[in-house]
Amino acid sequence: MQKTRVKVIGGGLAGCEAALQLASYGFLIDLYEMRPKVNTPAHRGGDLAQLVCSNSFKGIAKTTAHGLLKNELTLLGSFLIELAKEAQVPAGESLTVNREIFSALVEKKILECPAITLHREEVTSLEDDLPTLVAAGPLASESLTNSIFKSLGSERLHFFDAIAPVVEADSIDFNHAFYMNRWEKGETADFINCPLDKETYNAFVEKLREADSVEPRPFEKNELFEGCLPIEEMARRGTETLRYGPMRPIGLGFGNEGKKWHAVIQLRAENAQKTLFNMVGFQTRLKWNTQKELFAMVPALKNARFARLGCMHRNTFIESPKLLEPTLQLKRGLPGCEKFPPIWFAGQITGAEGYTEAVATGWYAAWNMACSLKHGVPQLLPKESCIRSLVDQLVSPNPDFQPMNFNFGLLPHLIEMKKKNKKEILGNQAEEAVLEWIRKKTVLEN
Ligand SMILES: Cc1cc2nc3c(=O)[nH]c(=O)nc-3n(C[C@H](O)[C@H](O)[C@H](O)COP(=O)(O)OP(=O)(O)OC[C@H]3O[C@@H](n4cnc5c(N)ncnc54)[C@H](O)[C@@H]3O)c2cc1C
Structure with missing residues (x-):
């Protein structure tokens, strides 16, 4: 039987997972990635599935939301989670990777x-004959977003x-x-901790409050994502905010004096050689x-060299x-949308926030x-599953819709559940529902 050809826009996390899945279901895929010819403000070079900021897919324990989600993806045969495990670097209880590997x-x-x-080309419009999956990400090119x-x-x-800065380890x-x-937690100690005493912390927060930011343009004001607030914004909310x-x-x-540290900056390894560390x-x-002046106030980072400093980006x-x-x-x-073929959206462009x-x-x-x-018919995941719950939140009526x-x-x-083991019950419920769905689903022949 002749295979159906489809198009995927964006060779990021969502687009690469989607392209590999579609291939396993027997489709022919034209995958478009515009980099390195056209770049975004956050990506560097042409790497596919590039992690633009932190190098972590977060927790692995099934009692954490991201651990549960990753477990579900593993049950469902996610290619990228499998590859992330191959590229893993030690980082306590999380799936953290060497981003280049x-x-x-x-x-x-x-x-x-x-x-x-794989086409290394920018797609500028959705008009096409091929069914299309759009996974162009939060930094989708200007011409495509305008269209x-x-x-x-x-x-x-x-x-x-x-984005958080990255420090060269030998300068700590x-x-x-x-x-x-x-x-x-974990077998090896993977984080570097840079403590500050009370006096240094207070001076640090004070400087942070007064520090010069890159001025957002007027329309950008009040558009920060609460889950990823810049440290200067946290400092403005109160002296103790960063300490919590x-x-x-x-x-x-x-x-040394047997007292709890007053405040600590944690650094997490960026690569297996542990030469680069991300400021968590x-x-x-x-x-x-x-940034350089401010971080020099932290005793451990007095002479630190930065492989990358922090910056801020649009997220569409x-x-x-x-x-x-x-x-x-x-x-x-x-x-x-009359001229459009059937189109599906995936990734951050749908408002699903996170790697x-x-x-x-x-x-x-x-x-x-x-x-x-x-x-011709969908086969939705069960409502109890993590992925379906995430998607239901994306598509439910919501006048104040924001990524989550x-x-x-x-x-x-x-x-009905007691508060204490609520996460465990919800987790088991999600896992059982997905296993049952896997047993019953129609197999898509390759
Ligand atoms: C600055 C920033 C920092 C972030 N930090 C984190 C973090 O630390 N942790 C976390 O969990 N999440 C983070 N996110 C959120 C989000 O999880 C990531 O952006 C994630 O990479 C989204 O995956 P994606 O596949 O949707 O998009 P991407 O991974 O960005 O992939 C989209 C791809 O499409 C390509 N593309 C764009 N337009 C076109 C076009 N017209 N034609 C062809 N190709 C095109 C891009 O070059 C890119 O490779 C961050 C987001 C931003 C913007």
Whole structure:
């Protein structure tokens, strides 16, 4: 039987997962990635599935939301989660990767897949004859976003996201830093901790409050993502805010005088050689000189060299509640979309915030696209599952729609439960429902 050809726009996390899944369902895929010819403000070079900021897919324990989501993706045969495990670097209880190795593994898998043709080209419009999956990400190119928003007729939505700095390990002063995982979890100590005493912390916060940021343009104001606030914004909310956030000292032992540390900056390994470390939760849009001056106040970072300093970026998403079906397919018959082929959306552009969420929606959109093109009917995941709960939040009516990470609050609370083991019950409920769905689903022949 002749194979159906489809198009995937974006060789990021969602697009690569989707392309590999579609290939496994027997489609021929034209995968378009515009980099390195056309770049984005955050990506560097042409790597596929590039992690633009942190190098972590977050927790692995099934009692954490991201652990549960990753477990579900593993049960469903996600290619990217499998490759992330191959590229893993030690980082306590999380799936953290060497980003170059991870991208190289994904690219190898894509290039070795005979059903996928990789085009290093920008797509500027959705008009086409091929069924299309759009996974162009939060930094989708200007011409494509203009074309999408013009056609869909809805307001362009965006907020602003920040990136954390990366430090060169051999420039850290270990007279003032130590290796330890919070609560000593994990077999090896993977985090470098840079403590600050009370006086230094207060001076640090004071300077942070007064520091020069890269001025957002007027329309950018108040568009920060609450889950990824820059440190200067946190400092403005109160002297103690950072001590309860990224600089919290709990679970990190005691200082020389036997007292708990006042505040600690944690650094997480970027690569297996542990030559580069990411400042955890330290996203910032301060001017680069100001960042250097500020971090020099931290004793361990007095002479630190930075492989990358923090910066801030646009983050674009569509109004999914108005535009998308529960399958992540663009609603048919929308005015202005007459020339479009059937279209599915996946990744951050749908408002699913986060790396694992991008992989999850990539998997989900590809599955629904395949079911629809092969059998004309969708086969939705059960409502108890993590991915379906995440998608339901994206497509439910919501006049104040904003991107969101997956969290336990999204899972349907079907049974009466005690607070103590709520997460465990919700997790088991999700896992059992997915296993049952896998047993019953129609197999899509390759
Ligand atoms: C600055 C920033 C920092 C972030 N930091 C984190 C973080 O630390 N942790 C986290 O969990 N999430 C983070 N996110 C959120 C989100 O999880 C990531 O952006 C994630 O990579 C989204 O996956 P994606 O597949 O949707 O998009 P991407 O991974 O960005 O992939 C989209 C791809 O499409 C390509 N593309 C764009 N337009 C076109 C076009 N017209 N034609 C062809 N190709 C095109 C791009 O080059 C890109 O490779 C961050 C987002 C931003 C913007």
